[in-house]
Structure formats: C-alpha cells, structure tokens
Amino acid sequence: MFAAYLQSFEHYQPLAQRVLLVLNALPTDVQQDFVTDASFTVSLDNYVPGEGSSVFMAAPCDAGISSRSVVLRPRLSNCDESFAHYVIAHEFAHAYLRNGPWNDILDPEEAADALAASWGFSRPVMNMPPYRVE
C-alpha cells in the first residue's frame, strides 16, 4: 500500500524501513486519508547542506496542497531510531492536519507533536539531539 512513498528512500536504508514502520503504525483512517490523496507525497531531500540544524523540513505551505508534501532529510537514516520515528510521525501529523491545529491545540507544532504522540511516537525525552524540529 505504501510502496510508492518509499521509492525515494530505496538507497537510504534504514530510512525506508523507518518510514514504513511509521506508516504501518498510523491509524487506518489516517492511512486511508493519505493513500487516497494524490497531493500527499513523501520524498527525500536531496539538498546537501553545509550546515543547517533541521533534520527535516515541511514543504512551504503557501498553498494548501503543498502542505501534504513530506520531505525527509537523508540524515534521518543515521540518527537515533526513536528520534527518527518521532520526526517522521511528526511530519506525517503535519501532513494529516495540513499544518493546522488538532482539536483544541491551535499551535501547529504542538498539534503535530500531540497527534504523533497519539500514534505512539512521542518526542524522545532523552539524548535529544540538537536538531530543531519544525
């Protein structure tokens, strides 16, 4: 069901497995929302920065449709597994919420964190890397 979303990552193991693990852990309604929406995409960020502290970035959300493009950094293949799962889930949460609020959580970042946590991917509390998650 998710093979199309993993094509970008086939040369970036274990990132492909990490993405797949998170996708498989999502509630069925969320999975269905993604797979039935052609604007939902998952891709690898091929930009190789000399610096930069973010392990992933959301596509610019100037148009609603682009808010469902999930772009993941190759670095997520190398970092701590639980942190990678959290970041991937957080970004899927943004996509599901279209970078918007969730229930009474109006801040998009807090909403994405809360929704990701509800899926079982809480922000790791230990050994927090110095990444800024957006």
Ligand SMILES: [Zn+2]
């Ligand atoms: Zn975020």
